[in-house]
Amino acid sequence: xxxLLALVESVxxxxxxxxxxxxxxELRRLPRDASVSSLIDDLLDYRxxxxx
Numbered sequence: 001x002x003x004l005l006a007l008v009e010s011v012x013x014x015x016x017x018x019x020x021x022x023x024x025x026e027l028r029r030l031p032r033d034a035s036v037s038s039l040i041d042d043l044l045d046y047r048x049x050x051x052x
Contacts, residue, residue: 004030020047 004026011019024043030036 015046017047017050020050 004023007019007023007026015023020043024040024047027036027040027043
């Protein structure tokens with residue numbers, strides 16, 4: 001979790017595609033509960049907007 005927090009803290013403004021991918025990779029390592037699943041869903045939605 002500390003790696004994820006460090007990634008989020010390092011983002012200045014809106015995260016880039018690479019930063020979102022790094023956050024998703026860290027979230028995928030965590031046990032899936034409602035909060036983690038919701039964060040993953042939100043980041044995937046944001047990622048899809050970045051790639052267009």
